[in-house]
Amino acid sequence: MEPQSLLTLTPHGLYAPAADIHIDPLRPVARALVTHGHADHARAGHGAVLATAETLAIMAARYGPSFATRTQSLPLGEVLRVGELDVSLHPAGHVLGSAQVRLAPSGSGPRAVVSGDYKRQQDPTCAAFELVPCDMFVTEATFGLPVFRHPPTETEIRKLLTSLASFPERTHLVGAYALGKAQRVVAHLREAGYDKPIYLHGALTRLCALYEDFGVDLGPLEAVGRRGKELAGEIVLCPPGQLADRWSRRFGDVVTALASGWMRIRARVRQRGVNVPLTISDHADWDDLRATIRETGATDIWVTHGAEDALVHWCTQNGLQARPLHLLGYGDTGEVEDPIDTANDASSAA
Helix, strand or coil: CCHHHHCEEECCEEEECCCCEEECCCCCCCEEECCCCCCCCCCCCEEEEEECHHHHHHHHHHHCCCCEEEEEECCCCCEEEECCEEEEEEECCCCCCCEEEEEEECCCCCCEEECCCCCCCCCCCCCCCCCCCCCEEEEEECCCCCCCCCCCHHHHHHHHHHHHHHCCCCCEEEECCCCCHHHHHHHHHHHCCCCCCEEECHHHHHHHHHHHHCCCCCCCEEECCCCCHHHCCCEEEECHHHCCCHHHHHHCCCEEEEECHHHHCHHHHHHHCCCEEECCCCCCCHHHHHHHHHHHCCCEEEEEEECHHHHHHHHHHCCCEEEECCCCCCCCCCCCCCCCCHHHHHHCCC
């Protein structure tokens, strides 16, 4: 069996024919294996869904308990026979419950790994990325350009706390996506010694509670509710779209921050009108993408969404077989980091 025989492309996305299962399908299918709970990867309406228990809980919280006809949880590292393949899930380090998918025939034979979205930076809110050796590696490339090199997260958190100390009379509004980013920002603030209550926009409360149900300690959290200017000197987390919304005006003269890998791009900072850009990403940067490809030992690389062509070019220059998949529908749900515009963003990054 050749590695390429383990996976193929269909109009619904990646498909493992020997297991008769789609991975993060873009449309409803009979059998889906879901890598994590972001809406561009985890969609409702499938017949059966296989995922980690955390991802299934996230999908139920977002779509309701009947988001699929049947569900089955698979613990990280446990091998499950699906059709003719052994399937196992391994930590992706992206968000709570996120997993890479390993596919292999029983005994000897080629191994394929589908990364889903992943990062290798430290994150106290989810299991750390696990390197899985393979022959074929399907990788994301959200930040697959040399300009994207994410700084240490503690440096970015320190920027926020320094601003809070400098402007204690102003509410600090921090834009953070509801799943993964918000909880990570809170956890890193706690690591930095910030032990005051952190206030949450209503859209963030349910998933923060779910994280805590799975044992992630986020410290004291309070819903903003009807409060406004009385939160001067406090940290308030909200979805990024609320930073410039009428909702934010209740707090008076605020300091705005946004946690995203795109804050590396000055044009994005200006476009958003952000006072304190926080380059905090839940995706691998250029260095980690290349290191991961090398360390898997894979010689056949498929690149899904993001700066596909740039990463494919690097692979081919380094003697690896590589192809861009040009899958549409990932990264465009409004809850994850913005879809990449390689021409505009690379030229404005200097």
